[in-house]
Amino acid sequence: MTMPKTQPKQSTFELARIAERVLKFSDADETEVDVSSATDALTRFANNTIHQNVAEQMLGISVGAVIDGRMARATTNKTDDASLRRVVQSAISLARNEPKNPDLLPMLRRQKYQKVSRFFAATAQATPQDRARAVTRVCKMAEKSKQTAAGIFSSGGSHSVMANSKGLFASYEQTRAEFSVTMLEKNSSGWAKANSPDIRAIDPEELADSASQKAADSREPREVEPGHYTAILPPAAVLDLVGFLFYDFAGTAVLDKRSCFTGRIGKKILGENITLWDDVYHPLQTGHPFDGEGMPRQKVLLVDKGVVKNLVFSRATAKKMKAKPTGHGFSLPNEYGEAPMNLVFAGGDKSVDEMVRTTERGILVTRLWYIREVDPYEKILTGMTRDGTFLVENGRIAGGIRNFRFNQSVIEMLSNVEMLGKSVRAAGEESFEMVVPPMKIAGFHFTEVTKF
């Protein structure tokens, strides 16, 4: 029997034909259409067996219509002529009935985009059997170690096309694969996760082995007093904290005075060793080379040696703030403006092992969980450690400890980074993927401890 693959059903050419039909059906002053097609599959396992195994194929047609300085959007997943005409009329009707938008700019004409290649046939052709075989091997590893495995193995791909009535045309295709695994023992657990557009870059057994080791090393966790500790955070934990900064770099957030960088641009508020960009073209990044308005995305230096240097701008925000658009706008209309979605931190040359060796007393974290913002200006975040938290004493891991709650300012944290490792593509649970290094941080504030 032929097994289903995760390749999108519609080609870029077919999506472009749908976009053409939509534009033909519209009599709005200006019309933009985004057509996307995605096929995704996910194999989920727990208790050493597959308990959920799903696949989906979806098409989305989103129409933005401008009538007399007003813009609204309507979306459908139906492609017959009547439905396409209806979605166009729906966008027009909504636009007619709203006040004029003084910030609305004319739609863009044709643009030039840098080529990025993130579509891998190996990922698109992965089958449920491929994923099931990998999961079976991981479950057998767990059984052999007297552990219990839980996790996911997913693969998928998408095509998208953006076109407007001024002649703009942009397209993008990408595949994605992800493996995440938790290994559980009676009173401990370990975790590892990776994702990539290329499924061949993911090694489920290596990840399972790492998670298994963490579960074994954190057996019988003891309770340690909360307080200020040196914290060693692997890339996944760093990602889930610094990810909360992404909207603070939006011009609109500063304009609205709800960015933690309000009044701090040009000032050195982070450590000398912190430099970061937004860079969709970085080889470890993924995503469209154009924004929600069709502007080509630019690489933007956001922080240079601790100084907040630049923000990102949609076209409308740039005009308001007398800046140049950077290609980071969201699809219009929206109230949020823009955001950098492809953060890349400059790394260092220290390994996590070296961070442990140089720590007299500290906490080695595997993963952070349920992170929420407590104070938006000082950027205090709270959350928990999870799936393997270790006490480090005299340069060695002294055993597993019960999980901590933290309340920590990210600004303060990025001012207290003592060591940086190599930046990698990290995958967490609280933020989209970024390129970040592991960090050793002085005085990280763990405030309470839980029961396990």
Next chain:
Amino acid sequence: MQEWPACAIETAKRRGASYADVRVMDIRHREISTKNGEVGTLAESESLGIGVRVIANGAWGFASTDRLTREGVQACAAEAVAIAKASALAKIENVALAPEESYVDTWQNPFLKDPFRIPVERQIDLLLGADKAMRAVKGITVAEGSMSFRRIEQLFASSTGSSIHQIKMQSGAGIVATSFAGTEIQKRSYPNSFGGQHMLQGYELIESLDLVGNAVRIAEECVALHSAAQCPEGQKTIILGSSQLGLQIHESIGHPIELDRVLGMEANFAGMSFLTTDKLRHLKYGSDIVNVVADARLEHGPGLGTFAYDDEGVPAQCTNIITNGLFTGYLSSRETASAIGEKRSGGTVRCESWNRLPMIRMTNISIHPGHWDYDDLIADTDDAILMETNRSWSIDDKRYHFQFSTEIGWEIKGGKIGRMIKNPSYSGITTEFWNSCDAICSREHWTLWGTPNCGKGQPQQVMGTGHGAAPARFRNIRVGVAFSK
């Protein structure tokens, strides 16, 4: 809509499925937001498709498609069976389901005013009116408003003969005032944070909220927070407003009672639960006055967890979760009920859309009202902090240790509400917290809140849940740790 389920079930059976169920869903959504006098988002969407779930070779498979042709639906059903057979490669034992009758029925939630028939300019005018009132208060830097309407028409069919047609209409709205001053950003929301109030109702809900009438009050409170006293650190009595208690129920009761979490099915992402099966009917979850139900029936109220049948065709039920403080029930599905030896599913399985697998979700998880009048509760309290409207929430992956902060607080001294408190926060261990509850306000102060944004599952699904709650008092709670140095 009728022909596709039959086609999918027939194909699934022919391909070797021993069980199949199908959801065809047609979802319409309108979203409006305003910010500082201008329309932000103005969008409508529609989405129609089919999801097919099967058991083949004793294992689960699920596939979905929006290609609603005979060929598209057949291919989708065949894919679901092929996926189930792949799942069987890692099978330990066959999937078993608790028994359930078959039903042929149709149901629609009652509402008075179809929000999609209300002119969009009227909806925008209402939000802009509240926006203008908030911005008239000096010191407000951002005024925002939002409305959201969703009509979900769905047809469930199963290979055992069920055919259930349901239509649900959901409405919601809220406003937010934000103020930046010095080195501080403060925020006040009405009627609740993170999108306001949402219910299984029509536009009559929006009209009942009086957004404009409350705009100036919350804007003034927002600005006043800058000069309010900081929440102290230490052990205190606290009184939680009803919306904050609703979220406390959601996080520290609603999630830990999900039987799929308890059985380890969510271990990699959402986490597990401290409520292991040995604790059922043995654990003293709360004090004697704490009674909590999971009630999906319309008679509980038009909550986001209200329906006639869940998404695996089980009728809506009321399950006693906590009875006079004792832990007495889980949220279950047909599979998980069978796994712990229950005779029947609790009927709590739902999916976000046609392309998502149905899974255990909270229905309306509500605390029964107590007997206290609100004014009497305040008068009876000597030294406490009253906390209202959630600002942040976090809880560990077994749902033991939590920390919440709220937008605003007030000191209570000698039975009277005193000065305003800013940055209120509290934390604790779930069972210790609920056992410290010594007063719950009466039915007159009880509100069925809607939480429209509960995330769970992989791929993640966002679902609306309901939480009935009244203001309640808790003793000896740790406060202020979120801002400790």
